[in-house]
Amino acid sequence: MTDPSLSTFTTFRCAATFDCASLLRGQAQADGSLRLPFQADPGLYQFSVVADASRFDWDSMYVNLNLFGNKGQRTGPWDFDITRKNVPVVPSYWVELDGHRLGLWFFQRVSVEDIKAKLLRGNMAFHLDRSGEHTLKFIPHHPVEVRWLSATLESDPDDVLEPRSFDLKDWERRCPAGRLADTSLWADLRSRLATTHAVYKEPLQKTFAWMERKLCGDGDRGAPPSTWGFNLSCKKLHPSDILPLLAAFHLEDRKETLPVILQIIDDAIQQPHWGNPQEDGYGCDGDMGAATMFRALAWAFRSLRNHLGAERRARLREKLCLQGTRFFQLILLHRDYWGGSVMQDHGKISLAAFGTAALHLLGVLPEADLWTAYVIPRIRRNLRTLPRDGVIPPSSYGRLYLYLDEPAHYRDTLLALAGEDIFDQAPFRKVIDFVIAALRERDHQMLTPIWGGTTFTGGNAALNQLATKYRDGRAAYLQQALLRTPETKFHHATQEHAYYHGALWGFLTHNPEVAPVEKLPEPPPLQLYEDSGVAQYRDTRDDVTLSLSCGPWCGYNAYRRSKGPCDRLELLTGAGHFIISVGPKTLLLTPDGGYRLQSALRNCLLVDGAGRYGDIGYPMSIPSFHDRGEEIQFVRWDAAARTGWIRLDLAPAYPSAMGMAFYTRDFLLREGREIVCRDRVAFDRQHRLAWLFHGLRDEGVAQEGSTTFRLGKSPWLRIEAKPADIKLKAGIQATEVVWAYASFHDFRPFDHVQFDSTEPVETATVDFVFTWK
Known part of the structure; x- marks a missing residue:
């Protein structure tokens, strides 16, 4: 018998938001699955759930980690x-639409507020290609004790479809990958290696030697770690390696590379899934692992048209259709993760790679029309969120390659197809200014605001395009x-991948x-990147750098425009955290956050052992x-006196229950002499206070006096605490890190200097004076 309320519901045209939780509660099947019949027109839709998790097994979300x-x-x-x-531990459901399985939908990562309220929630989206009656079915991945309080079906509030007609005449040869099938292009490039492109000869030899190590099976030696979903290490060949192998084939007449390329393609076709091979695991057929495979093999379809043969070409076309369809479905289904992220690298990189592939496959796969109708406006939305001041955001870990490489490929493809240039839609040119200010050219490093010195690599194609x-x-x-x-x-x-592939991309995009320029311009000594909430000071006399970030994770523009759970993140956890580098060495540094992120891992103030709001050890x-409202209040520089002043307002970052009346952190900068970090804090009652400053153990963390310490040996950075109104005791303690699968500091241990108030206090003013040699 049909439920009368359900009959009423199925006649509703899905043009606005409505709640269907009460209808779903009566539709539970014996296997725990839920059915939702509805009627709607073609388009994109979002389904959202808020669940009571008071009976959920919260301990199932915690593990005692013995890995890494x-x-x-x-x-x-x-x-x-x-x-x-x-595999998921949050509530997860296999989703079927009209009898077709879309994939596994995961509830989102739980927020600090929802942990306290015992709530769980999730959002997913899907695409309808016809009008009429439809049915969504939700099949539990594993048993969970949750009760759906609210279930909402609505037209997609985030994304749209923009069907467009493109001139596909000769697109097979005009597209960027298709141009690489032209042997005359490679002949011309080979001749240019001796003239206009000679600067690339040695870097390309390094790239080909890297390929040779992979071919010989010697790549395991010293290979860096990679995830289960992004296997680009020396340990194995990957579809992304097809292009350098193709370059070796044409530029150095290495005939032995062609069978290897074809074997890579055959292996990819045979794989049941791309990315994480675990069908119910995160990243299966989606995220960066699957995206980079999809882009690389779409490139191979075009660039190897003379070598694939009819049978292999047909099989590759069929596999690209399958994986592209899966990927598109999962972009929508995984809205709370990479699929919905416009700032986090998982979404930003994945969507750019998918967009490049989809554009290349126009005229090959009819499905590519839908993919491009989605991805072009979606990436435009991503471009609107990028920092307005050129800072490479924390979502890209301050790395050029994570920020620019995949967008550069997408830009090249869209520009060739439609004359549309993404460089006109976001301030990419300002990235040049930021890189110049952050670069230590003689050390081949960039000094990033959070992680300090990182190897200067990647972004070759984008920089050449900007040039x-x-x-x-x-x-x-x-x-x-x-x-x-x-x-x-x-x-x-x-x-590693960016380093060796970067030389080739630079070569292919070089414009003689x-x-x-003969020399880069000298940046100002003190710079404020206002949108990103980043300040950087360079003492050129003594070669000392102070960097700090204060405000929303990826800046104010990104915070306003990107509202998903994986776009509005907190990574620092330490209010007022800063780093200091002397020469190429970052001595006061950011320890690895790893898989237990805590304020105690940052250079900051702890109150009764606790840090900023959200200091719960989240992985x-x-x-x-x-955003709690902490901010850089001002940045000032006196060019005549060669002194500067930065003020941070940090009180909003701490829990209101602490009763913090105010907290400012000032940096007083005296070129060639010292940096003073002055903390002033007041509460409505007494607390025990502790200030932490971190360094690498093997670089040296030593005590020189009761409140004086030294980080490093040669060079070194001295910290001396000078309290105005309280007494301090100080010492050196080990910094505990729960390591992740990879480490910015190569898993080296950290120590920290800790200054503790000897008794509870209501107010405190302390100068921490940094000097160096």
Whole structure:
């Protein structure tokens, strides 16, 4: 018998928001599945749930971690079980639409507020291609004790479809990958290696030698770690390696590379899933692992048209259709994770790679029309969220390659197809200014605001594109500076991949008509990047750098425009955290956050042992984090006196229950002499206070006096505490890190200097004076 309320519901045209939780409660099947019949027109739709989790097993979100050198430390709350190929522990449902399985939908990472309220929630989206009656079915992945309080079906509030007609005449040869099928292009490039492109000869040899190590099976030696979903390390060949192998085939007549390329393609076709091979694991057929495979193999379809043969070409076409369809469905289904992220690298990189592939496959797959109708406006939305001041945001870990590489491929493809240039839609040119200010060219490093010195690598294609578009010799200079970065030990496979592939991308995009400047301009000594909430001071006399970030995770523009749980993150957890580098060494540094993120891992103030709001030891980052209002109040520089002043307002970052009346952190900058960090704090009652400052143990953390310490040996950084109204005791303690699978600092241990108030206090003013040699 049909429920009368359900009959009424099915006649409702889904043009606005309505709640259907009461209808779903009566539709539970014996296997725990739920059915939702409805009627709607073609388009994109969102389904959202808020669930009472008061009876949920919250302990299931925590694990005692013995991986990556850890010793059973308790970590959580997790959304996926890291010990079982990332199968979900949050409520998850296999979703079927009209009898067709879309994939596995995961509830989102739980926010700090929802942990307290015992709530869980999730959002997913889907696409309808016809009008009429439809049925959604939700089949539990594993038993969970939750009660759906609210279930909402609505037209998609975030994304739209923009069907467009493109001129596909000769697109097979005009597209960027298709141009690489032209042997005359490679012949011309080969001749240019001796003339206009000679600067690339040695870097390309390094790339081909890297390929040779992979071919010979010697790549395991010293290979950096990679995730289960982004296997770009030396440990195995990957579809992304097809392009350098193809370059070796044409530029050096290495005939032996062609069978290897074809074997890579055959292996990819045979794989049941791309990305994480675990069907119910995070990243299966989606996220960066699947996206980069999809882009690389779409490129291979076009660039190897003369070598694939009819049978292999047909099989690859069929596999690209399957994986592209899966990927598109999962973009929508995984809205609370990579699928909905416009700032986090998981979404930003994945969507750009998918967009590049979809555009290349126009005229090959009819499905590509739908994919491009979605991805072009979606990436436009991403571009609107980027920092307005050129800062490479924390979502890209301050790395050029994570920020620019995939967007550069997408830009090249869209520009060739439609004449639309994403460089006109976001301030990419300002990235050049930021890189110049952050670059230590002689050390081949960029000094980033949070992580300090990182290897200068990646972004070759984007810098060459910027150089050509704006006739900017600074960008051309930076790209050639990338080529001078020597081979090094890489901390992650993506970094290694960017280094060796970057030289080839630079070669393919090089424009000899744009000459590099002879010398980069000298940046101002003190700079405020207002949108990103970043300040950086360079004492050029003594070669000392102070960097800090204060405000929303990726800046104010991104915070306003990106509202998903994985876009509004908190990563620092330490209000007022800053780093200091002396020469190329970051001595006062940011320890790895790893899989238990705590304020005690930052250079900050703890109150009765607790840090800023949200200091609960969350793995990796805190999701759905609302900006608390801490900010850089001002930045000033006196050019005549060579002194500066930065003030941070940090009180909003701490829990209101602490009764913090105010808290400011001032940085008083005296070029060639010292940096003074002055903290002033007041409460409505007494608390015990502790200030922490972190360094690497093997670089040296030593006590020189009762309140004087030294980080490093040569060079070194001295910290002396000078309290005005309280007494301090101080010492050196080990910094406990719950390690992740990869480490910015190569898993080296940290120590910290800790200054404690000897008794509870209501107010405190303390100067921490930093000097160096």
